Each structure stands twice: as structure tokens, then as C-alpha cells.
Amino acid sequence: MSISILDDEAVVVRTPEEFLAMPEEYREIAIRGMIVNTEGELSGGDDYIQVFLPLAPNAEERQVCAERAVEEYDHYKIGKAVLAGVGVDTSYMETQTLAERNLFAAQEFHTCTTWAERGIFSYIGEETAMVMISEFAQSSYKPWADAVRTIIQDEKVHIAHGARVCRGLAQTADGREELQQALDRLWPTFIRIFGSPRSERSRQAVRFGLRQTTNGQACDVWRAKVTPRIANLGLRLPE
Structure with a gap:
């Protein structure tokens, strides 16, 4: 007999064993969210090494790209470990190329060709990840919430480096x-990261305490964060 979670119930899942005993709808939505984030972290490491490092103008910036890549790969390993605890193996991702992965975002993310795009990617684009990770840190699945809290500080540094690149370029x-x-x-790629604002899955994730906002609401939070940054750089908000 499968028993659903009622709409007015608070959900707290403390261990992998408790997770595996939860209704299928909870497990499916939670696993989907963890896989998407974990895959994104691995691809983020590849981006810093394969895409951004070759664009770096000097040894200092190459080192920064290499350091950020190490952090992204570490974030992937954190997600991999949490997923392994509930029987999900992500090792297949490690043999895939950027182009082969079933990425949540469009491939434009992984084809940056200028140092300016590297800066915008981190200062504006990586804030999309920060919005979602900040929500995951409050997840009803406690092992996931605890794991992603260790990632947040690194992501702040990534965004700060993007800010430095953008501020430097904005001087002229x-x-x-x-x-x-x-x-x-x-x-447009940044917007697509949040998915459809009409997504029923995102509403269910909120209902189960796996997220705090729906797709559309999360996108609004991100816009509110990055709009002042764009104006401060002397740029116009894309339509």
C-alpha cells in the first residue's frame, strides 16, 4: 500500500533509510533535483578547465580557473556520495563529455569564447546555482541539506571572481x-536554467520541503539579485 504525503504535512527525512521508505513521488522529485545539481557541478569543473582556462589572459587567471575547477569536482563528489546513499550511481557522468551529458541548461553555457563571457558566466550565471543551493540547504532531506551547506562558501568565491573580471572590463x-x-x-540560457515557470514538479518540490520556491519564483529571486549588478557595471538588462 502506498501512502501519500498530505498537503499540510511537514516533511523531515533524516537518513537514507528513511528516504527509501518515503513515497515514490517524494523520492523521484528529490533524486531528480540532486542528480541535476550533481551533474551541473561536474560540468562546472569541466567548464573551468576546458572552456575558461584556455581563455585566461595570464598565469594568475589560469591558476584561478584551475582552483575553481578543483572545487567544482569536489562538489560533484559530495553530491555523488549523497546519491550513492540512496542507491543512485553517478559514475557514468565521469566518462561523458560536456556535449554528451543530459544537461539541464543549454549548451551555450559550455561554448564561451571570450573572457567577458567567463566573467558574466560566474558573476551573473553562477548566481543561478547559488539561488538553488541556498534552497537545497533547507531541504527536508537532511543529508542533502547538510552536504550542500559545505558548497555555499565556495560558490560565493566563484561569483566574487566573476565580479572581479567584470569590474575590470567595465572600466573601459x-x-x-x-x-x-x-x-x-x-x-536566455540563464533563464532556461530555472525550467518552466508552470512546472508541476517544482510545485511538488515545494510541497515536500525539497525546495522553498517554484521555478518561476526562483527565477524572480535571481533577477532581483543580479539586476543591481548589471546596472552597476553600466550595462543594460536584456529584454
Whole structure:
């Protein structure tokens, strides 16, 4: 007999054993969210090594890219361990290329060709991950909440490095134009990361305490965070 979670119930799941005893609808939505995030962390490491490091203008910036990649791979391993606890093996991801993975975001993320796009990716784009990870840190599945809390500080550093790159470029008119072109090209991809604002899955995730906001609400939170940054750089918000 399968017993559903009632709409007015608070949900707390403390261990993998408790997780495996939860209704299928809870487990399916939780696993989907953890897989998407874990895959994104692995691809983030690949981005820093394969995409951004070759664009870096000097040894200092190459080192920064390498350091950020190490952190992203570590984040992947954290997610991998939590998923393994509930019987999900993500090892297959490690043999895939960026193009082969079933990525939640569009491939534009992984084809940056300018240093300005590297800056926008981190300063504006990685804030999408921060919005979601901050929600996961309050997840009703406690092992996942505890795991992602260790990731948040690293993600703040990633965003800060993107801010530094963007502020440096924004000092000149040519640099601001490069940033604007980067923002205009990547903006639709950032929006797509949040998924459909009409997603029933995201509403169920909120109901189960796996998230705090629906897709549309999370996108609004992100917009509110990045809009002042865009204005401060002297750029215009894409339509």
C-alpha cells in the first residue's frame, strides 16, 4: 500500500533509510533535483578547465580557473556520495563529455569564447546555482541539506571572481561593450536554467520541503539579485 504525503504535512527525512521508505513521488522529485545539481557541478569543473582556462589572459587567471575547477569536482563528489546513499550511481557522468551529458541548461553555457563571457558566466550565471543551493540547504532531506551547506562558501568565491573580471572590463567603453554582448548572448540560457515557470514538479518540490520556491519564483529571486549588478557595471538588462 502506498501512502501519500498530505498537503499540510511537514516533511523531515533524516537518513537514507528513511528516504527509501518515503513515497515514490517524494523520492523521484528529490533524486531528480540532486542528480541535476550533481551533474551541473561536474560540468562546472569541466567548464573551468576546458572552456575558461584556455581563455585566461595570464598565469594568475589560469591558476584561478584551475582552483575553481578543483572545487567544482569536489562538489560533484559530495553530491555523488549523497546519491550513492540512496542507491543512485553517478559514475557514468565521469566518462561523458560536456556535449554528451543530459544537461539541464543549454549548451551555450559550455561554448564561451571570450573572457567577458567567463566573467558574466560566474558573476551573473553562477548566481543561478547559488539561488538553488541556498534552497537545497533547507531541504527536508537532511543529508542533502547538510552536504550542500559545505558548497555555499565556495560558490560565493566563484561569483566574487566573476565580479572581479567584470569590474575590470567595465572600466573601459570597449570592455563594457564586450560584457554587454556576453550578457545578451548568455541571458536566455540563464533563464532556461530555472525550467518552466508552470512546472508541476517544482510545485511538488515545494510541497515536500525539497525546495522553498517554484521555478518561476526562483527565477524572480535571481533577477532581483543580479539586476543591481548589471546596472552597476553600466550595462543594460536584456529584454
